[in-house]
Amino acid sequence: MKATALANSNIALVKYWGKRDERLILPNNSSISMTLDKLHTTTTIEFSDRYKEDSLKIDGRKVVDGEEFGRAVHQLNLVRKMSQSHLHARVESENNFPKAAGLASSASGFAALTLAATKALGLHLDKKELSVLARQGSGSACRSIYGGFAEWQMGTRPDGSDSYAKQIAPKEHWPELCMVVTVVTQEEKKIKSRPGMSQTVANSPLYKAWLETVEGDLEKVRAGILEKNFQLLGATAEVNALKMHATMHTATPHIIYWEPRTITLMKEVMRMREEGLEGYFTIDGGPQVKILCLEKDAKKIMKRAREVKGVQETMLCQAGEETKIIEKGLF
């Protein structure tokens, strides 16, 4: 009745931004991501009749109510329903990176929670089933179920049964591809992704135009991964991120996740390219800049990023593993 799962975060190369169904978390567009090897969440769950209620600890801090607690309990309820269990759970979760700062903590968080909970209750789900389930906790979590590169196919059914991720290629396919993750602030963002998306869909006059461009980006990024065409992958991912932020910037009230240092890093990446050092940036719903590059240039690019004033941390990531059960629990 106890299991521990480790899930890697993933960073979208073609972004997910906006839902057609808020409750089931069904997106308005498909998305493609790279699962990272160095940003992960470890979650231990125990179901027991000793527990009188669900309890949640994240990074050593008890979470007793609020949205975060509600979302975790909702996810536990889905798993309990599948296994016809009424047991309460003790959940402890640890991130090895700052939470809610645009490093996709909810992706790894809900992927780990979903796998640990199903295992603890004795369910044996395949990856597709896990992906459908994880999606209902946090959309992007459905991609973290897989290692390497994954595509979340938006699906069309109202019940969401065809909205889940599939692997495009395993991590071994392209070990030379790197992502330099920079942290410019450790602060939690003021507007979380969920309300940010709703607001953008509701009133950005550019949202529809963004959606119309996504299919083309998906094709290019898919081809970029399969053919290991770095220029195609990088350039498409960069403009895709800029388009997503363009929809946010033009929502009312505006959602501006960029910080001054975000601009500095974006321009530094563009300058590097002019100098022949090939990197492409992507930015999620947050201020952090992630730089795609090839292994041969990674050290130089890391160095350049570190020299930017205000950059607090840089991590060199490659494609990481799927969400998996590990032996060593958190309690």
Place this chain on the structure above:
Amino acid sequence: MKATALANSNIALVKYWGKRDERLILPNNSSISMTLDKLHTTTTIEFSDRYKEDSLKIDGRKVVDGEEFGRAVHQLNLVRKMSQSHLHARVESENNFPKAAGLASSASGFAALTLAATKALGLHLDKKELSVLARQGSGSACRSIYGGFAEWQMGTRPDGSDSYAKQIAPKEHWPELCMVVTVVTQEEKKIKSRPGMSQTVANSPLYKAWLETVEGDLEKVRAGILEKNFQLLGATAEVNALKMHATMHTATPHIIYWEPRTITLMKEVMRMREEGLEGYFTIDGGPQVKILCLEKDAKKIMKRAREVKGVQETMLCQAGEETKIIEKGLF
């Protein structure tokens, strides 16, 4: 054969971005601006058979070739053609603010050049004719011909004869409306407006969506001015600017005029609003942030803007006068 004109710069509240005719400077959309009282260009022109060629001095510096010289000579040629003159000209021009840094120096520059040149050659053009002529030097210059608030009507004719500005209201209509102009860098921008526009029209996937929203913004800003509805004017102008920058950000190569301090100021304005201090920002093709506010709040907002690290200068502007002939020449 000699005349001196003073033209005020203007800042668009509904932006002009993109041409349907590059040679005649015919825009893809109409635009509305406020002529400012404190940013101006003074230009003295003398036509004489003593001059063997056209000469141009801007801010004390001789300009002997390049795009800037070519554009000035092209404008002089248009005026010479109208008056059937073959005389060469000596032109001296002075800006009281940094040039090509997103403070609309080409608007005031070409408005002053156009009026001074026509007067020096003895032409008496009405405002509409001056506006059509100034437009061919620099699009936004057609609005600086007027004081107060002006709308550049895009027109539909291929020869551009119906593409000129009209006054919406004189400066006396709304003296309480202020614009705090901040300067975050005095550097000339790397990508000038002209190539920036072409690039955006050529390949931003959001450009078409932006164009579709302009008509609605024009109606709101026009009404905002006529009814002195500050909230309507400000909120519309702010999102209009963000939409324009969204089209630039998503062009390839990206055009990112924002500097780190631009973001800081944008967020400071948003924070002020949350605190009840009503200001709205607008940003042209450049890093400078201009803050619309009412006179009653102008001092407080100036102070807040000045306290932002890296802000080099702040100027409190109101609606300014039309382009006019002044007595005192530069030589």
